[in-house]
Amino acid sequence: MNETVMFEDVLVQANCDISEKSGNIKCPFCNTWSFKIYPEQLAKCHNASCGWHGNAIKFYTEFKNIDKNEAIKELAVKLDLKKSIVGKKEQTLKEAKIALAKDLEFLSWCRLYFAFYKNDVVEQKIYAEKCGLSKSAFSRILNGNMGNALTWRKTLNVLRQEINIERLKKDMKKGAKYFLEDIPLEYVTKYRIKKRTKKSRPLS
Structure with a gap:
């Protein structure tokens, strides 16, 4: 199983901080930015x-203070539920490229979701x-910059767990009707074209 488990997936399951600093992440054991x-x-x-x-x-x-057999059993269940790569064959470059293209397509929908x-x-x-x-690191990934x-x-x-793309597609089909009820009256008043009235000149 060691050969088929991605270290980063295990860190996620252990609820470790995976944010990166200078190419390293924070060590789960000593809390220094020295874990590579x-x-x-x-x-x-x-x-x-x-x-x-x-x-x-x-x-x-x-990290969990459990024996090896228990660790393998626990990870096999957790990672399989998350459709991880446990038990799957190594990707070819072509397969990795196709998977990455799907990620980039999904991120394009995410950007539209936030904007909409x-x-x-x-x-x-x-x-x-x-x-x-951080918000800046999140923004970089949202815009398709991998980093690591x-x-x-x-x-x-x-x-993928949090964002409902199908809801976005449904709301977008409503067109202008989606925004109609939520337009502030203040905006409507400013936007409205009014007929100009002629000012009467004062009598001399």
Whole structure:
């Protein structure tokens, strides 16, 4: 199972802060910004007083203080429910490109969602906090700038759970009628074209 578990997915399940600073994330054990995940799905804390290193299963076992078998069983259930890559074959470059294209399409709908509803329904700051990101970092991903795959996956997972794109499509079909009831009278008064009346000149 070690070979099929993405370290970043396990961090998400452990409710760890995955926001990035100078290429590292905060170490779950010593709380310093010295925890780095490598492509082979091993991680190491470069803080000399901590020095933790290992794979995702070892991390989850020690972080949750449970035995290895329990950790594997728990992660298998949690990650399968989230349609993670546990038990799935490695992606080819073509498959990864197609999956990423779908992510980018979804993000384009998300941008439209935020623009359409403004602050009536959504507030970007709330979503940024749910993703463990600053508003600026969240905005970069929303605009299609990956940064790193770890933060990208977490953000896309949260957005897919929270944002109702079908509702957006339905409301957009209403056209101008959607906005009709919510237009402030003040705006209507300002916008309204009035017939100008001629001012009478004072008698000399």
